[in-house]
Amino acid sequence: MNFFSVGFRTLFYKEILRFWKVATQTIAAPVVTSMLYLLIFGHVLEGKVEMLQGVNYTSFLIPGLVMMSVLQNAFANSSSSLIQSKITGNLVFILLPPLSHWEIVSAYVSASIVRGLAVGAGVFVITAWFAHLSFTAPLWIIVFAVLGAAILGTMGVIAGIWAEKFDQLAAFQNFLIMPATFLAGVFYSIQKLPPFWLAVSHFNPFFYMIDGFRYGFFGKSDVSPWTSLAIVAVFFVVLAAVAINMLRRGYKLRH
């Protein structure tokens, strides 16, 4: 495995160039969407609820929205690139050269991290004007943002390889990624949930990404950031192993 091989760097650069060429759609649009979430939910709920002790709702919401943008866009990057390449047939340009499955997965995931972080940064810059945010533990912010984007980028690789049609990918996104993200505490603290749903939330790995990320801002979270880190790291390793194995076996790519 050589993360700095010319092959890896080229595929990584190509994936960056691909989303950058349509930045209005891939960067600006999700930033605007997140700002709308903030305006609506922040306006309606500000002053009415307190999610973490001493943290107003808008301040609580912003890290959640940033992380949601990071996750959703990281997934969108790798999954849409792969499905488009599969359907138009140009994936053959990746499959014919001597790129290893490590290089392919790491390039797609790395580019997904870049896009996720770019959108997340954009959302933060725009929404930070609406509340006073502190950076209690900035390292945790970076760790969870990168790991979260890597996880969703890897899920995007898996979904992009598995899906044969756009509607299959849409199903993956709408019935798995979207509910898991929304039910992970983007808009609320899971401590506010009834006991049953509180217990269910602990089985959602997305919750730990968002909760750990939020800890970096407030120094407060529903669970310890170390617990979140362990769960998120294991989740990433498992997903990465699945993605690499799919490529190694040529699943749905090399018949």
Place this chain on the structure above:
Amino acid sequence: MTAAIQIDRVEKSYKGFKALKGVSLSIEQGEFFGLLGPNGAGKTTLISTIAGLIRPDVGSVRIHGHDVVTDQRQARMKLGVVPQELVFDPFFTVRETLRLQSGYFGLKNNDKWIDEVMENLDLTPKADVNMRALSGGMKRRVLVAQALVHKPPVIVLDEPTAGVDVELRQTLWKFISRLNREGHTVVLTTHYLEEAQAMCQRVAMLKTGNVVALDTMSQLLRRVSGSSLVVHLKHGGLPEGLRHLVAHDEHDEGQNNGGNKYTLRVNAYNEVEGILAQLRESGAQIDEMQLQQADLEDIFIQIMEGAPIR
């Protein structure tokens, strides 16, 4: 010398359908090799197996001695494939596409060769044009350029001239011939048999997943009988004794082209003398006569119809 491509007993099935039934071939370095067959014969499956896009159920493929499954990295470095489908990445220009493809093969700073490939394929004026804006023929040229961007010793062209104009064909064959003269092995599949006849030194014909003919072009043309004698009679008709030699299509249509032109199948040149003698005896007078050599298309049809070939 190691074979450019060594295919040993390759079998491949899809959901019970056997696309390749134990294909074995050896293509030597520097050859211009034709892989011919009707649709569904297994040509593209075989090429995809060579390219590592399909994994054989049984058997092996080696490129310059490197197995395409167990030593795929080295095998792929040696191979450039022009796919049959007109595929492209709509996000990039021609130059970006070629630079990216070059990078996938581990090559940095390859602009000199990229420029040369573009020049030889008349792509230079389109270098900074987005792929979406190119005509079908131009996209086909880019596909060829992508396959050549790492200077592979083995070049596989899967129907490279399908649906393209004469100009591209000439440009392409000129460049590919040059590469072949410089030592590159070329494997060509095409439905344009006159192209195969003009370009290929050796040919394999596939039918329903089997190799049914494998020989040099000259041997193939020599081995299969099938010359024809076209006679246009001024007076009289074809004697009864020659009617069995008339080509089937003319039997069906009756006497063609005004009634007195016949195409007679000739298995050997010495049969011509006998035919002329019978025409003289019957009182027929020949106005025009032409002896047509069998070409690759005639041979292809004979072989695909099941005529034996040694």
